[in-house]
Amino acid sequence: xxxxxxxxxxxxxxxxxxxxxxxxxxxxxMPRRLRKPVAAIYHFARAADDIxxxxxxxxxxxxxxxxxxxxxxxxxAAHEMPLTPLFQNLAPQIAQFQLPMQPFHDLLxxxxxxxxxKRYENYEALxxxxxxxxxxxxxxxxxxxxxxxxxxxxxxxxxxxxxQLINFWQDVAKDDLITRIYLPLDEMAQFxxxxxxxxxxRCDDAWRALMKFQVxxxxxxxxxxxxxxxxxxxxxxxxxxxxxxxxxxxxDKLEAxxxxxxxxxxxxxxxxxxxxxxxxxxxxx
Numbered sequence: 001x002x003x004x005x006x007x008x009x010x011x012x013x014x015x016x017x018x019x020x021x022x023x024x025x026x027x028x029x030m031p032r033r034l035r036k037p038v039a040a041i042y043h044f045a046r047a048a049d050d051i052x053x054x055x056x057x058x059x060x061x062x063x064x065x066x067x068x069x070x071x072x073x074x075x076x077a078a079h080e081m082p083l084t085p086l087f088q089n090l091a092p093q094i095a096q097f098q099l100p101m102q103p104f105h106d107l108l109x110x111x112x113x114x115x116x117x118k119r120y121e122n123y124e125a126l127x128x129x130x131x132x133x134x135x136x137x138x139x140x141x142x143x144x145x146x147x148x149x150x151x152x153x154x155x156x157x158x159x160x161x162x163x164q165l166i167n168f169w170q171d172v173a174k175d176d177l178i179t180r181i182y183l184p185l186d187e188m189a190q191f192x193x194x195x196x197x198x199x200x201x202r203c204d205d206a207w208r209a210l211m212k213f214q215v216x217x218x219x220x221x222x223x224x225x226x227x228x229x230x231x232x233x234x235x236x237x238x239x240x241x242x243x244x245x246x247x248x249x250x251x252d253k254l255e256a257x258x259x260x261x262x263x264x265x266x267x268x269x270x271x272x273x274x275x276x277x278x279x280x281x282x283x284x285x
Contacts (some may be wrong), residue, residue, distance in 0.1 A: 031235060034144050037093035039180030041140055043067075045107055046163040051285055053178065062115045066108050075103055099143050114180070123184045127161065134164035145236050153233070158225030159244060165218040166247050169211065169254060172198055173262050183214070201262035211259035219251050 028040060051057075051065040072087040082088050093099070106195035110133035120126045142148040168175070168182040175182060176198045188194065191210035196202070222244060229241035253266030 010214075030239065037097055037099075037144055038141075040090045041137070043086055044104065045137065047086055048111045049109055050170045052114045059082070059115050063112055066112050066115075069108055070105065073101060073108075097144055099140060103139045105131040106136045118180045120182060120184055122186045126165075126182060126184055130161040131157070131166045134160040145232070147232060147236070153226060155225040155228035155231070158221050159228060159240075160225075160245075162218050162222035162225065163243070163247050165214070165252050169214055169218065170250060170261060170265055173201060173265075183210070187213070203258070203260040203262060208259045211254070211261075215251050215254050215259070219248060222247050222251075244258055 048066060048069055051062055051069070057065070069087075072082045072084060075082050076087065076091045076094055082091055091146065094101070110129060113129060113132075135157045138160040139148065139153060142152055142156055170184070172181075181195060181198065183193075188210060190274050191213070192206040193210045197204075225243050229244050230239060231237075232240050250266050254261060257264035257266065
């Protein structure tokens with residue numbers, strides 16, 4: 001790596017850490033011993049996402065920035081000292097908690113895909129993206145909690161994919177501003193919805209029918225993974241149940257505004273947390 005590239009990567013890493021240090025990256029429900037590794041994972045994902053999305057860099061520059069992150073992961077895997085603060089913070093957490101490297105590479109692959117791919121032909125292609133953009137986070141969390149059994153990982157994948165889809169449906173208008181559409185194109189055509197629906201923020205019967213289909217499917221996927229909230233005990237179980245309740249609450253809000261997320265983007269208010277806490281008892285779902 002050239003000295004200039006090293007300096008640039010270091011600046012990007014430090015910026016990401018400074019930009020997000022004022023936000024609660026570790027839940028108050030999380031054991032203190034896990035807050036540092038969770039923060040390190042969060043900063044990694046946030047910094048990589050910013051490379052793919054933020055600023056006015058060219059696609060080639062964005063892809064190169066993500067390639068530099070892969071090089072840093074390779075140094076960690078080779079037990080070499082990373083070059084930048086972000087990865088110097090991440091390396092000891094990976095070592096201490098014996099975290100697998102593949103989820104980090106999967107996240108980088110998803111962010112690289114965001115740079116070059118703006119549309120998804122079908123649901124299967126979208127699920128493949130979610131497998132790399134969302135599921136790795138749940139995988140890493142389960143490893144931190146030493147709960148990464150095959151059954152738990154399968155439930156976690158369903159929850160994480162559902163959360164990613166929910167985020168997409170919340171942010172249809174926001175994604176359109178960067179020319180991205182995550183709705184499967186074949187399903188849009190099936191329901192008579194075109195990209196102009198999004199650019200014109202047109203919420204007609206066709207749009208509502210399409211989004212009802214998407215919301216119902218995301219809810220079913222969330223409920224498919226919901227048993228994980230009862231399998232996990234203690235703080236992680238409660239946190240997982242709150243995450244599930246939060247996702248389902250957003251879907252309820254999308255329905256309540258008749259899928260007009262253009263003008264009524266759903267957000268969680270204080271009273272929603274009361275409802276979510278009430279629904280977070282074990283075996284509620």
